[in-house]
Amino acid sequence: MSEIKLAAEARTEFGKGAARRIRRADKIPAVLYGHGSDPVHVTLPGHETMMALKHSNALFSIDIEGRAQLAIAKDVQRDPVKGVIEHVDLLIVSKGEKVAVDVPVHVVGESAPGTIHLVDLQTLAIEAEATHLPEWIEVSIDGMEAGTSVTAGDVSLPQGSTLTADPELVVVSISLPQAEEPSEDATAEEGDEATAGTAAE
Structure with missing residues (x-):
């Protein structure tokens, strides 16, 4: 800008x-x-x-x-x-000088149906020309299946930018929604009902 x-x-x-x-x-x-x-x-x-x-x-x-x-x-x-x-x-x-900055990650696209994505890294550490610093970096997850992830090294950086973060860092991961586990109170109530039913018999 x-x-x-x-x-x-x-x-x-x-x-x-x-x-x-x-x-x-x-x-x-x-x-x-x-x-x-x-x-x-x-x-x-x-x-x-x-x-x-x-x-x-x-x-x-x-x-x-x-x-x-x-x-x-x-x-x-x-x-x-x-x-x-x-x-x-x-x-x-x-002008012409390179500086180290953290750039926000913007996730674009939709992962495979039935999956969710988790942004593990909100910003990426890069080095770029001071007069051409990106406002954000787009990370596409379009069509990605559960169990896949995007690392810092996978991200396409704007021209003139170089990654200074660890390339193995996970930026976005794709997974299946976690099934809700019954609460301890609900489990206890079910146990009490089962005990009461047995006593009635």
Whole structure:
């Protein structure tokens, strides 16, 4: 996907109190780091950043006082209760550079009738060009029978991407639905009924 442009402001206030004030102003504290440079603390526009982060491995063009810097989000801290974004770590990248990222797995297709699929690996670790990071990786299970599985090494990666995860890791497995076993209470009730029937005889 194309670069997402965000206008950032240099941040001079630090600490929890400053972070709360920033968030109340509908902005998000962030830090830019990488390429051997000193970390740059900034604030990002709240709504635009939140919408941009809905895209996995989005490429940002961060404008700081008229100077654009390419970056990707390496860590997003959220409030565990409210889910709001509290802080973003941005890794500086450059065109042509390869970076390691985790890419979400999207299962497509339908396995054989009567079977179910289980996603054992939600993301795949790959290396790709910073300006061509895939948002997701499709894994097809079309027509697969029970007992089969797709490993990381079986997955077709986008051009220019290389797998860094263990190729033997199972990504998706196909199986038959498990028959529901009777609960202990139900088994006990059946035993009581059988005992009562015997006593009546």
